Structure formats: C-alpha cells, structure tokens
Amino acid sequence: xxxxxxxxxxxxxxxAPAIAAIYDAAVARGGMTLDTHPITATLYAEQMAxxxxxxxxxxxxxxxxxxGRLVPWSAKHxxxxxxxxxxxxxxxxxRQGHGLRLLNALVEAAPGLGYHHIVGRVWTENTSSLAICxxxxxxxxxxxREVGRVGGxxxxxxILQRIVPSDxxxx
Ligand SMILES: CC(C)(COP(=O)(O)OP(=O)(O)OC[C@H]1O[C@@H](n2cnc3c(N)ncnc32)[C@H](O)[C@@H]1OP(=O)(O)O)[C@@H](O)C(=O)NCCC(=O)NCCS
Numbered sequence: 001x002x003x004x005x006x007x008x009x010x011x012x013x014x015x016a017p018a019i020a021a022i023y024d025a026a027v028a029r030g031g032m033t034l035d036t037h038p039i040t041a042t043l044y045a046e047q048m049a050x051x052x053x054x055x056x057x058x059x060x061x062x063x064x065x066x067x068g069r070l071v072p073w074s075a076k077h078x079x080x081x082x083x084x085x086x087x088x089x090x091x092x093x094x095r096q097g098h099g100l101r102l103l104n105a106l107v108e109a110a111p112g113l114g115y116h117h118i119v120g121r122v123w124t125e126n127t128s129s130l131a132i133c134x135x136x137x138x139x140x141x142x143x144x145r146e147v148g149r150v151g152g153x154x155x156x157x158x159i160l161q162r163i164v165p166s167d168x169x170x171x
Contacts, residue, residue, distance in 0.1 A: 011055035016041035018064035034148045058098040065093040068102035081116040103136040111166045120160035138162040
C-alpha cells in the first residue's frame with residue numbers, strides 16, 4: 001500500500017467548498033451530526049476569518065480530506081474560555097489517522113486562542129467519534145437522553161470535556 005504524505009494546516013478561503021462537501025456527505029450519510037441540511041461554504045469562510053474560531057484541514061496530495069474546528073461554546077461572557085471541537089473526515093478517508101491527528105492539533109492550539117475547556121458533543125451511537133475523543137484525552141461528562149430528533153426517532157448525545165492548561169486565564 002502506498003502511504004501518501006499528509007499535512008495539517010490552517011484552512012484557507014479556497015478550502016471552503018471542500019470542507020462543505022465533507023460535511024454535507026456526513027449529513028447525507030446520517031448518524032454523525034444532528035444537522036439534517038447542507039451547510040453553505042460561505043459559513044466556513046466566515047468562520048476562518050473570526051479570531052475566536054480555528055479551522056484546520058488535513059491535506060493529502062493536494063486534496064482536503066478532513067477538517068476540524070474550534071468554535072466558542074457560548075456567546076455568554078462567562079463562557080469565553082470554553083470552545084466546542086468538531087472533526088469531520090471524508091467518508092473514503094476514515095481510519096487513516098486524520099481524525100485523531102486533527103483533534104490533537106485542536107487541543108494543542110486551544111490555549112493560544114484563550115480556551116481552557118473543550119466540549120465534545122457526540123451522537124451516542126457514533127462509536128468512531130467517541131473513540132477519537134477518548135483517545136485524545138476527553139472524559140465523558142454524561143449522556144443527554146433523547147435531546148435530538150432526527151429521521152423520526154430520538155437521539156442521545158454524549159457530552160465530553162477536555163481541560164487544557166492555560167497560563168494566563170482571561171480577567
Ligand atoms: C469520527 C471521525 C472523525 C474519526 O476519524 P478517523 O480519521 O476515521 O479516525 P482515526 O483514523 O484518527 O482513528 C484513530 C483511532 O481512534 C479509534 N477509532 C476510530 N474509529 C473507530 C471505530 N469506528 N471503532 C473503534 N475505534 C475507532 C482507533 O483507536 C483509531 O486508531 P486505529 O485506527 O489505529 O485503531 C470520522 O469517522 C468522521 O469524520 N466521522 C463522521 C463525522 C463525525 O462523526 N464527527 C464527529 C462529530 S464532532
């Protein structure tokens with residue numbers, strides 16, 4: 001098997017359509033996100049420009065094959081040190097290490113953006129996502145039972161957390 005070199009890098013505006021395509025394939029597959037409609041590429045381009053967001057991609061042979069994001073957990077000021085992480089890998093590129101690599105990169109970058117607490121919200125049946133969160137040092141907080149409804153049935157969501165060291169907590 002040929003192993004292609006891959007790199008994790010910051011997302012660029014030109015990556016937005018590829019990021020959207022990866023996400024929309026996960027929406028269409030089902031069981032991975034509670035979004036049920038495609039998200040426009042414009043949203044990702046806007047998030048790249050926001051200083052409290054971080055969007056990273058994995059590029060393999062010039063193609064974006066996975067992306068990960070840190071976004072503010074809440075608009076309430078007291079939550080300003082908390083972010084939510086998400087990672088999405090192209091359906092034909094899973095189990096090649098991209099997801100865990102991205103999640104670890106997000107955790108490493110979090111203090112630089114002023115984040116101290118990272119939240120993961122995972123559709124409880126999504127064993128791959130739970131697995132990479134646990135591999136990346138997240139701990140399970142609990143399960144929100146029947147918090148979502150998709151495809152005519154209730155969905156449980158597992159909440160995970162990861163505390164990261166921050167030398168200079170915000171005032
Ligand atoms: C969840 C997801 C990001 C995982 O990414 P991935 O690149 O396939 O995972 P990795 O290859 O980095 O896996 C790293 C390790 O996690 C564990 N793991 C990953 N998937 C697993 C699975 N289905 N079952 C058990 N362990 C698993 C393994 O220990 C794996 O290491 P190994 O392959 O050497 O055994 C990917 O499946 C995905 O994009 N799913 C759809 C979107 C999604 O669910 N995102 C999460 C919501 S935020």
